[in-house]
Amino acid sequence: MTKKILITGSNGLLGQKLVYRFLNEPDFSIIATSKGANRLKVEKGYMFEPLDITDAAAVSAIITKYAPDIVINTAAMTDVDGCESKPDECHKLNVEAVQNLINALKKLKNNPQLIHLSTDFIFDGKSGPYRETDIPYPPKSIYAESKFVSEKEVKASGLRWTIIRTVLVYGVVDNMSRSNIVLVAKNNLAKGRQMNVVDDQYRTPTLAEDLAEGCALATIKDATGIYHISGKDFMSILELFYKVADFWKLDKSLIKPVDTATLAQPAQRPLKTGFILDKARQELGYNPHSFTEGLQIVDNQLNGE
Numbered sequence: 001m002t003k004k005i006l007i008t009g010s011n012g013l014l015g016q017k018l019v020y021r022f023l024n025e026p027d028f029s030i031i032a033t034s035k036g037a038n039r040l041k042v043e044k045g046y047m048f049e050p051l052d053i054t055d056a057a058a059v060s061a062i063i064t065k066y067a068p069d070i071v072i073n074t075a076a077m078t079d080v081d082g083c084e085s086k087p088d089e090c091h092k093l094n095v096e097a098v099q100n101l102i103n104a105l106k107k108l109k110n111n112p113q114l115i116h117l118s119t120d121f122i123f124d125g126k127s128g129p130y131r132e133t134d135i136p137y138p139p140k141s142i143y144a145e146s147k148f149v150s151e152k153e154v155k156a157s158g159l160r161w162t163i164i165r166t167v168l169v170y171g172v173v174d175n176m177s178r179s180n181i182v183l184v185a186k187n188n189l190a191k192g193r194q195m196n197v198v199d200d201q202y203r204t205p206t207l208a209e210d211l212a213e214g215c216a217l218a219t220i221k222d223a224t225g226i227y228h229i230s231g232k233d234f235m236s237i238l239e240l241f242y243k244v245a246d247f248w249k250l251d252k253s254l255i256k257p258v259d260t261a262t263l264a265q266p267a268q269r270p271l272k273t274g275f276i277l278d279k280a281r282q283e284l285g286y287n288p289h290s291f292t293e294g295l296q297i298v299d300n301q302l303n304g305e
């Protein structure tokens, strides 16, 4: 029987990749939802409904209308520094809106599953890379705190739930509203702009297609609980920039290493995160690309292939 899957934030980096990923799955019908008009180039093979998840009545109406078997909640305020300057907006979208989804789903009779996206930033960054069993505390920013609280809401929801945490996602999407680290590095270096880049923050950067694949595997395998889904290569942000420069043959001398204290970003970042992927590999068969393979995929997409 076909399962109905509703995706929130379908215009976003992960949201778009998820819609395209599930178009290949005949056993799922897709209801893509996002704030504002649909920005995907492909408009066939799924339904689209505009949905602002901070609007409780609208969430209730759409969830009641479609009675989805699965909701994947990718919508979030993901601008970490923006969350610091607009904490109320952040709380509304990253915390209250999650409760809107939970309240609406709890009224359904079909035992729906909520798959919620979370972040490596819920960890303090003292001992990464992290496993699912590591203790996520204390979050170092308003964004991190909001995602930490949203995880608690999801766990306490009484629904069948899955939390998928991820790390520093990059990729190319249709009609992008926000850039991401790989494209920022590539574009600035290509324009000859000097960049201060942190050498003491470590991550396992994630190709958006890999994250979508991890979410799809969890959905198809009916997996519940927490999963860490990221890239497999652990590196500093500085190394990431050097790899981007090498790949596209750009001028590495534009990259100025600095430490986190010197950069003084508005929101504090955990220093060393990244994920250990054993659980996702063993239980889901998750097998991400290397970072270099990811850059090649991005390059192909930028060239329209």
Ligand SMILES: NC(=O)c1ccc[n+]([C@@H]2O[C@H](COP(=O)([O-])OP(=O)(O)OC[C@H]3O[C@@H](n4cnc5c(N)ncnc54)[C@H](OP(=O)(O)O)[C@@H]3O)[C@@H](O)[C@H]2O)c1
Pocket (backbone or CB within 6 Å): 008, 009, 010, 011, 012, 013, 014, 015, 033, 034, 035, 036, 051, 052, 053, 054, 073, 074, 075, 076, 077, 078, 093, 117, 118, 119, 120, 147, 165, 166, 167, 168, 169, 170, 177, 178
């Ligand atoms: N990106 C990362 O590096 C990263 C790292 C760790 C965890 N995550 C988590 O992964 C998830 C997906 O991230 P992403 O990179 O795909 O984020 P994204 O590209 O910022 O996408 C989020 C989408 O949500 C939409 N949206 C904003 N407000 C909304 C609202 N009120 N109702 C419905 N939709 C709304 C946005 O619409 P507009 O495009 O119109 O603004 C955007 O398309 C998030 O939960 C994030 O916290 C991301």
